[in-house]
Amino acid sequence: MPKVFVVFDEAEQLLLKSIYYDEDPEEALKFVLEHIIPKVKKDISCLSGMISGQKG
Numbered sequence: 001m002p003k004v005f006v007v008f009d010e011a012e013q014l015l016l017k018s019i020y021y022d023e024d025p026e027e028a029l030k031f032v033l034e035h036i037i038p039k040v041k042k043d044i045s046c047l048s049g050m051i052s053g054q055k056g
Helices: 010-022 025-041 047-051
Strands: none
Touching: 010 025
């Protein structure tokens, strides 16, 4: 699997820090399902061919 980069806006970063400090597993799962998974599923086909075709 290729590497995935996920970008969080300021509100998501604050929420993520809050989850970390509270050590709340339910909120952590909710964050993953609502904020990370949808971003990972986005298809960037316009770049995927260009990136996968490049060799170091």
